[in-house]
Amino acid sequence: MEMSPEEKEKRKQMALSMCTCKSCPTWVEGAEPIAFCNVLIGKNAMITEEKGCICPTCPVFAKMSLTKDYFCTKGSEMEQKGMM
């Protein structure tokens, strides 16, 4: 079943509050909003160089059972799975 807009927004806010992207070597100042794994956010054009991804150590990664990485350059989990 498709998630309601309210549920999507709730998950986005949760991811934003726990996201550790700003401690990642790949993140660049100003590339916001973070929580690139989230379906409402996804990749950021300001980030072009992949210098390591710390997503697997982020609490959101475990909580949302994520499987991909480099969400900032490759797109959200859903996008990388070809689900959107």
Ligand code: SF4
């Ligand atoms: S998994 Fe990565 S993109 Fe998603 S909230 Fe955590 S650090 Fe940010």
Ligand code: SF4
């Ligand atoms: S998505 Fe991964 S590579 Fe991109 S800034 Fe966040 S932790 Fe770093």
